[in-house]
Amino acid sequence: MSDDDLDLAFAGAEDPGRWRHRKKEGRRGRTFLALTLVLLLFGALGGVGYIGYGKVKGFFSVEDYAGPGAGEAVIEVKSGNTATDIANTLYKAGVVKSAAAFVDAAKDNPKSKDIQVGSYLLKKEMKAADALTMLLDLKNKNVNKITIPEGLISLQIFDKLSKATGIPVADFKTAAKSPQKLGVPALWFKRKDGKKVVASDIEGFLYPATYEFPKDAKAEDVLKIIIKNFNAEMEQLDFVNQAAKLNISPYEALVAGSIAQVEALLPEDMGPVARVLYNRAYTGKFPCGCLQLDSTVNYWLRISGKDAKASEHLLASELHDPKNPYNYDVKGMAVGPISNPGEVALKGAIEAPKSDYYFFVTVDKKGTMAYGKTNDDHEKNKLIACKNGIPIC
Structure with missing residues (x-):
């Protein structure tokens, strides 16, 4: 029921002014309650949005590491993985600075489609293009071959x-x-x-x-x-x-x-x-x-x-x-x-x-x-x- 419908419902009352006054108080109370709920909701959503942004910012900002990287990171490429899937894995493992950087590198390199399923040993904080090169080199597979x-x-x-x-x-x-x-x-x-x-x-x-x-x-x-x-x-x-x-x-x-x-x-x-x-x-x-x-x-x-x-x-x-x-x-x-x-x-x-x-x-x-x-x-x-x-x- 809308506010207009409420106004019509109260039109035949003995003391319209009194009902209208009460209606305004109720509306003001409801408005305050709604505002409070909205603020709380936006506060909650804001928290989720902040957390979500922290998780996905690697996909929206094309940031890239400059160096060759250091340390070790084990990366698993699974059957059916797309370039974005691999980028996500690399970003979460700290190999690339942004998932977008790896996706761009994959787009620029036609050989990227040749990445094979398996476990790879890469470095952390690598330039995305270098990470792609390592994934294409089977010598970097984190396996024992026999x-x-x-x-x-x-x-x-x-x-x-x-x-x-x-x-x-x-x-x-x-x-x-x-x-x-x-x-x-x-x-x-x-x-x-x-x-x-x-x-x-x-x-x-x-x-x-x-x-x-x-x-x-x-x-x-x-x-x-x-x-x-x-x-x-x-x-x-x-x-x-x-x-x-x-x-x-x-x-x-x-x-x-x-x-x-x-x-x-x-x-x-x-x-x-x-x-x-x-x-x-x-x-x-x-x-x-x-x-x-x-x-x-x-x-x-x-x-x-x-x-x-x-x-x-x-x-x-x-x-x-x-x-x-x-x-x-x-x-x-x-x-x-x-x-x-x-x-x-x-x-x-x-x-x-x-x-x-x-x-x-x-x-x-x-x-x-x-x-x-x-x-x-x-x-x-x-x-x-x-x-x-x-x-x-």
Whole structure:
């Protein structure tokens, strides 16, 4: 209701003057109350405005530091960040004097769109253009970079990780005892052949690739990053479903891939070698139903703290050691992976071409592999290898 409406409402009263007088007093009181509230409100808003201005003034004033900066500031560039987002991060961290200065620098430099996601080590109180230059230089990433090649065992990988990050090997060994906590799905710890999977064995899951780890990462954080990549690669390969088509578990296919990675020197032999393993372990047509591989025996020696040996130097007692779960005489697929295989070996394990081969041997120094259906075929191939200087005879 407006003041005019109130005036009309009071027009028929016996003493209009008296009502009008009261109306003026009420209006004066209400006006004073309203003025007080407005002043209080503006006072509150003024406080908010002052605080807000303090927070955003870096966006409205194009102020810039003149010097190269000093000290350290860790800056995180996240996926989807715009130049303004990065400017905000830099301003809050004390790297640039104003966010606007960095935005202007980004507009002036067409390479600014090439800033990569990640953590960077910059300086405080930098000239905005210099801060941009540092973000474009990958040398300033606040990470430890390491490449894990195909075929290494976990102990070798822990050693490389330790040298790159400064984290003790013992920390990696401890963190690795719980692969599922690191992100390995439970489905990987089951087999179709009746053998049990050692749930504390991380072998095979440390996917070979080039990684960047934050410098403040702990052993568990590092391994989680590697496992996350492993899971992504397995999904990309559709590894679980492809293994099912072979009527084996993903873990058994992983074991086969880890052996093929070690045994085959050439990419084209990864699949055929994996097929030989399947033929020996699952068809029931190979006399012992075992793998009889020097590589599995050597794996046991290495994880037991001993040195691996060339095939011609392995002793019969080592090949048939009953304490070695990877020995010549163990039936079926090996109890676990013997290396950490890469993409080619893993694809070979799930795309192994069908064959009647039960034997393979490297026959020249180029890594060429020869296959045989019978032991006689194998002996002939071994003679070829000997003639080519391969120490197998």
